Amino acid sequence: xxxxxxxxxxxxxxxxxxxxxxxxxxxxxxxxxxxxxxxxxxxxxxxxxxxxxxxxxxxxxxxxxxxxxxxxxxxxxxxxxxxxxxxxxxxxxxxxxxxxxxxxxxxxxxxxxxxxxxxxxxxxxxxxxxxxxxxxxxxxxxxxxxxxxxxxxxxxxxxxxxxxxxxxxxxxxxxxxxxxxxxxxxxxxxxxxxxxxxxxxxxxxxxxxxxxxxxxxxxxxxxxxxxxxxxxxxxxxxxxxxxxxxxxxxxxxxxxxxxxxxxxxxxxxxxxxxxxxxxxxxxxxxxxxxxxxxxxxxxxxxxxxxxxxxxxxxxxxxxxxxxxxxxxxxxxxxxxxxxxxxxxxxxxxxxxxxxxxxxxxxxxxxxxxxxxxxxxxxxxxxxxxxxxxxxxxxxxxxxxxxxxxxxxxxxxxxxxxxxxxxxxxxxxxxxxxxxxxxxxxxxxxxxxxxxxxxxxxxxxx
Amino acid sequence: xxxxxxxxxxxxxxxxxxxxxxxxxxxxxxxxxxxxxxxxxxxxxxxxxxxxxxxxxxxxxxxxxxxxxxxxxxxxxxxxxxxxxxxxxxxxxxxxxxxxxxxxxxxxxxxxxxxxxxxxxxxxxxxxxxxxxxxxxxxxxxxxxxxxxxxxxxxxxxxxxxxxxxxxxxxxxxxxxxxxxxxxxxxxxxxxxxxxxxxxxxxxxxxxxxxxxxxxxxxxxxxxxxxxxxxxxxxxxxxxxxxxxxxxxxxxxxxxxxxxxxxxxxxxxxxxxxxxxxxxxxxxxxxxxxxxxxxxxxxxxxxxxxxxxxxxxxxxxxxxxxxxxxxxxxxxxxxxxxxxxxxxxxxxxxxxxxxxxxxxxxxxxxxxxxxxxxxxxxxxxxxxxx
Numbered sequence: 001x002x003x004x005x006x007x008x009x010x011x012x013x014x015x016x017x018x019x020x021x022x023x024x025x026x027x028x029x030x031x032x033x034x035x036x037x038x039x040x041x042x043x044x045x046x047x048x049x050x051x052x053x054x055x056x057x058x059x060x061x062x063x064x065x066x067x068x069x070x071x072x073x074x075x076x077x078x079x080x081x082x083x084x085x086x087x088x089x090x091x092x093x094x095x096x097x098x099x100x101x102x103x104x105x106x107x108x109x110x111x112x113x114x115x116x117x118x119x120x121x122x123x124x125x126x127x128x129x130x131x132x133x134x135x136x137x138x139x140x141x142x143x144x145x146x147x148x149x150x151x152x153x154x155x156x157x158x159x160x161x162x163x164x165x166x167x168x169x170x171x172x173x174x175x176x177x178x179x180x181x182x183x184x185x186x187x188x189x190x191x192x193x194x195x196x197x198x199x200x201x202x203x204x205x206x207x208x209x210x211x212x213x214x215x216x217x218x219x220x221x222x223x224x225x226x227x228x229x230x231x232x233x234x235x236x237x238x239x240x241x242x243x244x245x246x247x248x249x250x251x252x253x254x255x256x257x258x259x260x261x262x263x264x265x266x267x268x269x270x271x272x273x274x275x276x277x278x279x280x281x282x283x284x285x286x287x288x289x290x291x292x293x294x295x296x297x298x299x300x301x302x303x304x305x306x307x308x309x310x311x312x313x314x315x316x317x318x319x320x321x322x323x324x325x326x327x328x329x330x331x332x333x334x335x336x337x338x339x340x341x342x343x344x345x346x347x348x349x350x351x352x353x354x355x356x357x358x359x360x361x362x363x364x365x366x367x368x369x370x371x372x373x374x375x376x377x378x379x380x381x382x383x384x385x386x387x388x389x390x391x392x393x394x395x396x397x398x399x400x401x402x403x404x405x406x407x408x409x410x411x412x413x414x415x416x417x418x419x420x421x422x423x424x425x426x427x428x429x430x431x432x433x434x435x436x437x438x439x440x441x442x443x444x445x446x447x448x449x450x451x452x453x454x455x456x457x458x459x460x461x
Numbered sequence: 462x463x464x465x466x467x468x469x470x471x472x473x474x475x476x477x478x479x480x481x482x483x484x485x486x487x488x489x490x491x492x493x494x495x496x497x498x499x500x501x502x503x504x505x506x507x508x509x510x511x512x513x514x515x516x517x518x519x520x521x522x523x524x525x526x527x528x529x530x531x532x533x534x535x536x537x538x539x540x541x542x543x544x545x546x547x548x549x550x551x552x553x554x555x556x557x558x559x560x561x562x563x564x565x566x567x568x569x570x571x572x573x574x575x576x577x578x579x580x581x582x583x584x585x586x587x588x589x590x591x592x593x594x595x596x597x598x599x600x601x602x603x604x605x606x607x608x609x610x611x612x613x614x615x616x617x618x619x620x621x622x623x624x625x626x627x628x629x630x631x632x633x634x635x636x637x638x639x640x641x642x643x644x645x646x647x648x649x650x651x652x653x654x655x656x657x658x659x660x661x662x663x664x665x666x667x668x669x670x671x672x673x674x675x676x677x678x679x680x681x682x683x684x685x686x687x688x689x690x691x692x693x694x695x696x697x698x699x700x701x702x703x704x705x706x707x708x709x710x711x712x713x714x715x716x717x718x719x720x721x722x723x724x725x726x727x728x729x730x731x732x733x734x735x736x737x738x739x740x741x742x743x744x745x746x747x748x749x750x751x752x753x754x755x756x757x758x759x760x761x762x763x764x765x766x767x768x769x770x771x772x773x774x775x776x777x778x779x780x781x782x783x784x785x786x787x788x789x790x791x792x793x794x795x796x797x798x799x800x801x802x803x804x805x806x807x808x809x810x811x812x813x814x815x816x817x818x819x820x821x822x823x824x825x826x827x828x829x830x831x832x833x834x835x836x837x838x839x840x841x842x843x844x845x846x847x
Contacts, residue, residue, distance in 0.1 A: 086742070086744055088741070088744075089741055094744060270739060388621075388625065389621070389624070389625060389628075390621070391504050391636070392504070395504065395506075395511075395617065395621070398506070398511055398512070398615075398616075398617030398618070399617055399618055399621060401720075404694075404767075404768065405696075405767065406696050406765070406767050408767060408768060437742065437768050437769050437770045438742055438744060438768075438769055439766055439767070439768070439769070442696060442765035442766060442767050443765065443766045444762075444763065444764070444765055444766070445693075445695060445725075445751045445754065445755060445761050445762065445763075445764045445765070445766055446751075446755060446762045446763070448693075448744065448747065448748050448751040448766060449748050449751040449752040449755055450748070451744060451745060451748040
């Protein structure tokens with residue numbers, strides 16, 4: 001078993017920046033990442049992307065190249081294609097790679113596993129042809145391809161960024177169906193003064209909107225009662241705007257309602273979490289140095305609360321500097337400067353969170369809508385279980401099997417907690433979340449059977 | 462329910478613990494006309510009762526448990542009528558595989574012993590018959606012991622159904638309400654919980670892994686320890702097995718659920734932390750369960766594990782539960798420490814314990830489960846301090 005000062009899970013901006021900072025400070029660092037190359041989701045394929053596609057994806061994406069290069073050169077041990085499937089209380093980490101399992105142990109752990117897209121339970125969302133904006137963007141980054149008649153549906157900056165990238169790629173979306181209404185703009189407006197500190201973000205947003213308008217992409221604002229129709233696959237998106245019904249024919253729908261922290265690893269470890277009402281999600285409780293309620297476990301990047309790629313890199317550096325300081329490798333002078341930079345970068349968030357708050361359609365889905373895709377559990381079934389007396393997500397899970405399928409609740413967890421909270425008229429924080437158990441990702445039974453006892457565990461594969 | 466004052470609630474039976482045994486005893490006591498309050502420090506079925514492997518098994522029981530298990534089975538067979546919920550109960554054979562001739566000889570001796578006691582529910586399956594029940598079993602398996610009219614059920618659904626039927630019959634459940642203190646004043650028992658004092662003629666300790674402290678306050682010594690059997694479940698696999706399978710020479714509990722997922726457990730404990738309710742998985746231990754499952758069902762080699770878990774269970778040193786009256790303190794009873802095989806016994810033992818409390822006697826042979834087996838020296842029950 002290989003040991004280190006700092007183990008980092010995830011090689012997105014937070015993980016890469018943290019590894020670079022920590023290695024430069026003289027720490028021994030191991031980075032475990034699921035992808036074959038550094039970059040995470042936001043900078044996916046950053047090292048290998050052809051020049052033409054890099055232009056399509058824009059300068060914010062291209063910025064990741066420098067971070068990846070510094071990471072490659074920093075001297076941290078980088079283990080790509082490693083699927084972490086368990087983290088033990090002593091901070092030893094089991095991971096799977098090329099069909100076998102191995103273990104590393106760490107004095108400190110940084111969880112930099114980023115964000116996942118918020119579950120978007122709508123009628124028809126399980127039909128073939130329906131995907132998420134994030135998944136579509138992965139296709140664009142990794143392979144350069146998207147469909148011809150994509151309809152983007154939902155809310156959030158990613159929707160417009162993707163539209164802009166699709167336009168640049170010569171495959172503009174057929175339409176953008178937005179769940180944001182006028183009222184939301186008014187609510188968001190009061191956060192504008194503070195958001196001006198993040199003027200760069202606002203300017204970029206306005207520029208994206210202009211390009212979408214110039215490309216002639218139809219936009220529908222304030223859409224509700226959205227459903228995807230189709231027998232064997234998606235055939236049309238149907239919705240209402242201000243009492244008027246619309247129907248757009250399409251074979252390809254990309255849903256998006258923002259991103260939320262990926263809680264799997266922090267929940268597995270038993271870190272304390274708080275409900276963030278503005279982001280409508282659970283966020284691990286962290287101190288000003290990003291250390292969690294469990295000593296020596298840090299969280300950086302969007303997993304620490306959604307703040308974007310720039311903040312992610314800064315948070316990664318902050319956590320690394322704090323670990324270095326704890327180990328006597330740093331005097332902490334840089335820490336305060338970073339904390340101030342972070343505060344500035346995050347200034348735009350309350351505005352974005354108010355503007356792009358998720359649609360009620362998906363927060364409180366209609367009774368017949370499937371919420372847990374793996375086990376096909378509907379919102380109505382969850383409400384009936386609550387009415388019978390099931391007090392929380394774990395009882396609903398035991399009772400209905402929601403969250404028991406291969407995705408382990410990644411796709412339904414937040415929605416299930418929100419539905420129970422609303423039904424019981426309690427706060428989501430009081431309702432809580434699924435208890436997470438290993439393996440974090442499906443693991444072959446034969447691989448577990450071959451797991452070597454720790455004493456004889458070999459070097460990372 | 463009569464309340465003496467806002468701080469003092471009077472009832473007949475105070476049940477400590479909302480697992481399957483507490484819920485079943487509470488329901489059965491209510492059916493006998495008693496007023497019942499159940500105290501649960503977390504939520505009903507939070508621990509072993511909600512997350513066990515769900516085996517409804519007469520097979521392989523300690524001989525002292527067999528009469529209780531047979532009684533329980535008679536209730537399982539009409540569970541849907543009793544609770545208005547089918548509890549996910551599926552009749553199915555329980556089969557214990559022999560991997561060697563020596564193991565099969567041990568199983569034959571077991572059948573001979575049971576037959577001598579007048580029990581006929583366990584039978585030997587020769588290799589061919591076994592393969593008829595289990596076409597996917599590995600070639601090297603030579604035969605099996607079976608109890609053909611057993612089954613399995615959904616543990617949380619079952620315990621939750623007992624609770625709901627209990628509520629319907631007037632049982633009051635206080636969840637998230639740990640018991641601070643149990644003591645006796647005169648003929649009555651008092652339970653202090655959630656800032657209130659509850660008075661009852663009887664108290665029943667169904668506190669599982671936490672039952673030792675309650676027993677101590679009642680005046681009994683019961684060396685229960687916390688135990689966390691680990692289980693794993695796979696993704697859905699094409700149906701290949703409709704029996705619940707164990708092994709003779711090594712620990713295994715194996716079954717394929719109606720939806721295709723396969724639940725594998727047996728014998729390998731995680732690390733329980735009863736103070737925080739958490740359990741830590743020991744994956745390096747669990748690998749043995751994975752290997753055993755693959756050895757006996759080679760088809761499992763390619764199956765994907767999606768989850769593992771462990772619940773906190775009370776384990777007695779001799780591996781059988783504590784059931785029956787307190788050693789000296791009148792009006793106090795125990796039903797805990799089921800040592801990782803109490804789920805099947807829930808319906809029957811709840812009935813027996815309720816009978817014992819309500820009538821002062823039972824025909825069921827519960828003497829082997831007396832708490833007195835752990836202590837020849839009595840300690841005094843807690844008396845009121847004032």
